[in-house]
Amino acid sequence: MEKNINRRDFLKLSGAALGTAALAGCQPKSAATSGTPASGSPAGEMEYRINPGNGDKVSLLGYGCMRWPQKPGPDGKDIIDQEKVNELVDYAIDHGVNYFDTSPAYLGGESERASAIALNRHPRKDFFWATKLSNFRDASREASLRMYRDSFEQLQTDYIDYYLLHSIGRGGNRAFETRYVENGMMEFLLKEREKGAIRQLGFSFHGNQKALDDLLALHGKYHWDFVQIQMNYMDWRHADGVRNVHAEYAYEQLDKLGIPITIMEPLQGGRLANVPDIVAEKLKERAPGRTVSSWAFRFAGSFPRILTVLSGMTYLDHLTDNVATYSGFQPLGKEDLAFLEEMASLMKAFPTIDCNDCKYCMPCPYGIDIPGIFKHYNQMVNEGNMAQSAGQEDFRKLRRRYLISYDRAIPTLRQASHCAGCKQCLEHCPQSIAIPRELRRIDAYVEKLKKADFGSKIL
Amino acid sequence: MHKKIRIALAALFFIGVTLLLLDISGSLHAWLGWMAKIQFLPAVLALNLAVIAGLILLTLLFGRVYCSVICPLGIWQDIVSNLSGRRKGKKSRFTASPERKWLRYGVWVLFVAALLAGVQVFVALLAPYSAWGRIVQNLFQPLYIWGNNLLAWIAERAGSYAFYPREVWLRSLPTFLIALATLVTVTVLAWKNGRTWCNTLCPVGTTLGFFSRFALFRPVLDLDVCVRCHHCEKNCKASCIDINAGTIDHSRCVVCFDCVDSCPLGGLKYRFTWKRKAAKAEPASAQADPARRAFLVGGLMAGAGALSARAQNTAAAAAEADKKRDGGFADILPKKEPVRTVPITPPGSLSVKDFYQHCTACQLCVAQCPNNVLRPSTDLEHLMQPRMSFERGYCRPECVRCTEVCPAGALRPITPEEKTTWHVGVARLDYNLCLPFSLDQECGNCARHCPAGAIRMVRKDPEAENSLRIPTVIEERCIGCGACENLCPARPISAITIDGLADGHKRD
Known part of the structure; x- marks a missing residue:
């Protein structure tokens, strides 16, 4: 027994x-x-x-x-x-x-x-x-x-x-x-x-x-x-x-x-x-x-x-x-x-987003893949792939890695840049994540990456 | 030996120019961009006097080397003709034919008239480098990109960031059809009769032919050695050797040295010769014309067939792309191009008018645009010449690639800093489609992404403190990059769209 x-x-x-x-x-x-x-x-x-x-x-x-x-x-x-x-x-x-x-x-x-x-x-x-x-x-x-x-x-x-x-x-x-x-x-x-x-x-x-x-x-x-x-x-x-x-x-x-x-x-x-x-x-x-x-x-x-x-x-x-x-x-x-x-x-101490991929926020009416974007971002943070400045030694490598893996993980039309900020997701998130704000933060980072290296002929 | 040098140089230029047109990495134009800039017509349109003078001098010295070594369309015809000659019994398949002056100069006069009158469609249609550019961009670049996408697929699975996939899409149906028809026509003509195109229709060939009559170095017949075996004549893809008359028409000769190599007795030599009158050639059999016409028609029909197959492919690809979506994703309607009162041309052009006057529609900028913004126009006036639209991306502030690659001077190189002060269009709002009106909902995605800070969110109801904010455009600041239009959540037509500027680009 x-x-x-x-x-x-x-x-x-x-x-x-x-x-x-x-x-x-x-x-x-x-x-x-x-x-x-x-x-x-x-x-x-x-x-x-x-x-x-x-x-x-x-x-x-x-x-x-x-x-x-x-x-x-x-x-x-x-x-x-x-x-x-x-x-x-x-x-x-x-x-x-x-x-x-x-x-x-x-x-x-x-x-x-x-x-x-x-x-x-x-x-x-x-x-x-x-x-x-x-x-x-x-x-x-x-x-x-x-x-x-x-x-x-x-x-x-x-x-x-x-x-x-x-x-x-x-x-x-x-x-x-x-x-x-x-x-x-x-x-x-x-x-x-x-x-x-x-x-x-x-x-x-x-x-x-x-x-x-x-x-x-x-x-x-x-x-x-x-x-x-x-x-x-x-x-x-x-x-x-x-x-x-x-x-x-x-x-x-x-x-x-x-x-x-x-x-x-x-x-x-x-x-x-x-x-x-x-x-x-x-x-x-x-x-x-x-x-x-x-x-x-x-x-x-x-x-x-x-x-x-x-x-x-x-x-x-x-x-x-x-x-x-x-x-x-x-x-x-x-x-x-x-x-x-x-x-x-x-x-x-790592600035990850507390998303558990429960998908309660989905479907986003504007087609954004919210959990996918957060997951990709968290992975980049955890693997130490975030660029701090355009001047740093491995900036080009980090830039390329983030942008390409972002496109691989999330179709362009479902990326953070398309968030209209309707806030419909907010009430659904059990983790109380400020989703639109986090999406904007990630979008701003991506934008910074894209712009930071004017001389790049690669991306 | 001469022939080997010719082939080596031709291979270099052909591969170089074609790679430049295929390139999606944006890194090749730094190395190969000059190969487009020394093309004759682009140099004329760019008023690049050094290049024009250089090319004329080259022709006066050595004959139409340009046509054999620099012009990609000419080299393509040599490749086709060579393959055709490898068939059994077809090696020496050419016959002498007289110069078709009325056709040659008729086309040339029309061409120059069109150039002066600004009828660019006609100019672009005949210009050899442009024709090749269109062929490569429309027909070969998709294959190149698919190859890249296969590597990207493998790279992704291998955890590598060496390759990433690009979109393949039909930018303009008419341009695609024209490219296909041009390729078929040129290929068929070359397969049958070698350099027919270059010596009848090509305006650059005619122009250079005028100078090559007086070339200092040229193939010369030694009639004392010649046994009239006609071997050289049968090997002349330009059909410009007439052994019976004992003449070589140097205006049509593209100095390929095939004849020099073909003569077993050494009766033809490429050597320094002071001007000698070109003897009149006898009229030869005129069998090419009806055949050519038949091929033209056939080519068009084949083109249409291939095209509809391609259209189906893209539809299937789109459906396939949709298949991967999770059930938890909202469908996204593809954007449609809005009606624009004035077409938008890239920064670096002085104005819409100036841009279209200089552009030879070679599609190099279209092929290179990493943001899928540029595509050939479909309206008759600017057919095949590029314009901007933002359904698939927008003119990113850090990118000036099209201005760097343009060989014709239609776009002049600018820096990203200059670009931020370059107004190519202005945003217009349709509040009926705008979220704060259509759904009574907050948005502001256009304002968030405007690199010029030209979009300001203001109160919908100025009286209410907590009113919804609506976007407004400060026209003076808008540079027309299309970020707002591309990222506007209203679909399929954006609530905010860009119009070209009626009185030309503006600079701050």
Whole structure:
């Protein structure tokens, strides 16, 4: 039998979160590890966490279904590559992953259906569904109910294991009020939970400390079964702080209340896989055999209150790497956590943009590839390819590299210079990035590059 | 030996000029630009007296060396003719023919009249270097760019920044057709009869032919040695040797030395000769004309066929480019060219009128424009001569490449600094299309990108403090670079567009 973590363990551990000092001694044990050492062998079993609320045995690696592989469809637009989704899901299930997180909004509204096609080839009892009420556009009761019911239709199930109010907290509790309270949906969902159609009810959170406090103050009223937060070694203490709460604070508060936590963006939308060269080198120096991304997953898994860590794995090698990390999982020790905190401070000094490539801002009505532009820019910053002045020695090389790779990454008509500044993207960004301003900043840099070298005959 | 030197020099010039016209890197004109500038007609139009005098002197000394060594269209015909001669039994396929004076001088007179009257279409059509420029830009540069794009594709996968892809697009249908028809005509004529084009239609050939009659060095027949085997005659691609009459028409001779090499007895020598009257040649069979006409027609039809195939290709390429888009991207309508009251010509031209008077429509600037701004005009008056438009890019402030490459003096070299003070057009606003009016939405992308600071955002409602801002143009500052038009989010017609200046370019 697997060993549940009881309430006392949690209380004991809650203090550890802050300093992380006590972690090494209090790691949750792997499931089915009675005889074998929990650590060391990469071929160990998947780490499971027990949901104290209902005893669910949830795999520490959860599958985020918002980044399924795509291929060009018959009409030229990309469609989900179902065959590959099936392969990924089969591999995941075979290796003990049992938590699948989707939403009616993901992948142009196709994620739920595609995920269900793949998962319904497996027994329903073998996995947990998590989906969301993503009523961003139309928060009316009718539309919300339609969306709720449609999820059951799409997933072809009678019950949803984990149901989330999708992305609340930004701009205070206004979104929560209008999307869930005023339209009576909260009342409805509580009833659905009583009926068992929803087994666990929670919310995914983006916002500042005040918004989190306000939502948690409602715990007595609604009883949040779980809360999904953005957590990774950057956001732990280096979130924006003003618009977005530090993950450390969020974790502590939830831990105090004994609310299980699911993690989103453990890899900051891939940014912690593509770190500045100097950081990548340090990570490799410390553990040459481990991937850069695995550090982010080890960090996220090292906190006991975490139920599952969601990763939107598009490729099989992402999946195998993560499975390896969480099989026979070894939480990070005090020193490693301190080391990651050092890396985070180092990275904070790089002027990257906090874009997680979630694509909520898309489609931009003017056709701009917003996440693509930010991703390219961040990569250039991280790889040390930003020119400081036209006078510097390798200016021509840097100029050429930025401009050519920019054109390669983004078609000219979708580049930052075409931003009209309509600000439609602003309200959609969970990271509260000042998108038009950042686009202008990048455009100004590109313009400077193009103009700075009048003598160039190359570009 | 003479022939070998001729071929070596011809290869040098032909490859040089063609590379210059193909070049997309912008780095070759520093090395090869002079090869365009010593072309005869561009030098005439640029009033480049040194070059004109040099070329005339060269011809007076050595004959029409220009036609064999410097003129790319002439060398092209030699290549074609040579290939044609490699067919079995076709090596010595030429026959002597008399000078077609009425055609030659008729065309020449018309040409000069057109030049003086400013009917540039006719001038551009016949000018040999321009014709070659058009052929290369329209027909060969796309292949060159596709080759580059293949390398770019490989470079991208290899993580190299050595190559990057360029756009291939049809800049002007009429110009493309004319280039194709010219190539087909010239090639067919050369395949059949060698230098027919040069000795009947080409105005430069006629001009230089006038001087080459008096050339000091020229091929001379030694009738004492000659056994009348007619071998040289059959090898003369200019059809200017008449053994029966014992004459060589030096006005048509392009000093290729084929005859000198062909005579087994050494009966022809290229040597210093004081002026000797060119004997009248006998009339020869006039079989070329109907055939030529037939080929002209055939050429045009073949051209049309190839063109429609090309149009389909570009459509398919556009669809292919669209295919890669994620479902999460809004479609972007391609821009359409607005109606411009006055065409826009590049900075470096004195005025629209002056520009069009000097331009030989060789397409060198079009081929070199890295921003896809320049393209040949389609209106009859300026057919094939370049004008500016901004659907695919705008005249970037740091770029002055077209002014550097122009061999005809239509564009004079300027610096980027001068360019910032050079007004080629002025922006006009159509508020019906402008976002603060059409969508009641903030924009200002034109103002953000105006390099001259000519666009100011002002309150739509001057009374309201928080009014939406609308763009206005300070006409005095606008240089007409087209950044605003190109980057205006209104599509397919921009809300802000550039008009040429009716009374010519202005300088600050």
